[in-house]
Amino acid sequence: MTDDGEQHGGTPRDSEVVFARTMEITDSNALGKVHGGVVMRAVDSAAGTAAARHCGRVCVTAAIDGLSFLEPVDVGDILVVKARVNDVGRTSLEVGVRVEAESWRGGARRHTTSAYLLMVALDDDGRPAAVPPLRPETDADRRRREHARIRRELRTERLRRLKEHPAGPVGGDGQGERSEPAQT
Numbered sequence: 190m191t192d193d194g195e196q197h198g199g200t201p202r203d204s205e206v207v208f209a210r211t212m213e214i215t216d217s218n219a220l221g222k223v224h225g226g227v228v229m230r231a232v233d234s235a236a237g238t239a240a241a242r243h244c245g246r247v248c249v250t251a252a253i254d255g256l257s258f259l260e261p262v263d264v265g266d267i268l269v270v271k272a273r274v275n276d277v278g279r280t281s282l283e284v285g286v287r288v289e290a291e292s293w294r295g296g297a298r299r300h301t302t303s304a305y306l307l308m309v310a311l312d313d314d315g316r317p318a319a320v321p322p323l324r325p326e327t328d329a330d331r332r333r334r335e336h337a338r339i340r341r342e343l344r345t346e347r348l349r350r351l352k353e354h355p356a357g358p359v360g361g362d363g364q365g366e367r368s369e370p371a372q373t
């Protein structure tokens with residue numbers, strides 16, 4: 190969003206975030222492997238920054254739709270985190286995050302983690318705010334947007350099915366998980 194409040198659609202490349210951090214002993218468990226929570230924090234931070242870059246607003250994480258740990262990360266590895274907006278709804282955005290690790294000694298980068306985060310843009314009063322459109326510019330951008338829309342459809346279907354058999358996670362009132370609000 191510009192200073193005068195006008196909304197322009199950005200491309201996924203415009204919102205891309207890439208950062209790197211060396212993993213330290215304090216990031217690890219007793220086996221010298223990096224805690225999943227450390228990687229999740231980096232994923233969340235990258236997604237929040239990419240979403241904020243796209244809409245010029247603070248964005249919060251509403252949900253994580255698919256987080257896969259494909260390979261362990263070692264202390265001393267350099268963690269490279271990339272995030273891009275894949276698709277936008279009315280007030281929400283799906284951000285795709287890819288995490289790679291490389292040894293400080295060199296060698297090939299390993300793809301260690303992938304995740305898709307649903308972020309919601311907030312106005313100054315903390316209420317969901319409309320996000321600018323996304324302008325995909327490459328075939329890969331269009332494929333990612335299509336996949337994001339499939340995930341959205343699958344979430345809706347999953348919640349519909351689960352509502353037929355309410356249970357919910359540990360504790361709670363046993364009435365099932367909170368439904369995702371109506372989709373646009």
Ligand SMILES: CC(C)(COP(=O)(O)OP(=O)(O)OC[C@H]1O[C@@H](n2cnc3c(N)ncnc32)[C@H](O)[C@@H]1OP(=O)(O)O)[C@@H](O)C(=O)NCCC(=O)NCCS
Pocket residue numbers: 249250251252277278279280281282307309317368369370371372373
């Ligand atoms: C995210 C939050 C702002 C949504 O508020 P809400 O009152 O449910 O807002 P709405 O019903 O208007 O939904 C807003 C958008 O979020 C989406 N959304 C809300 N919950 C969602 C969920 N669980 N999964 C996917 N999308 C979700 C809606 O589909 C809607 O998208 P759209 O406008 O693009 O169609 C609110 O739940 C919140 O503040 N949660 C805590 C966020 C937080 O603190 N995150 C940090 C991690 S603890």
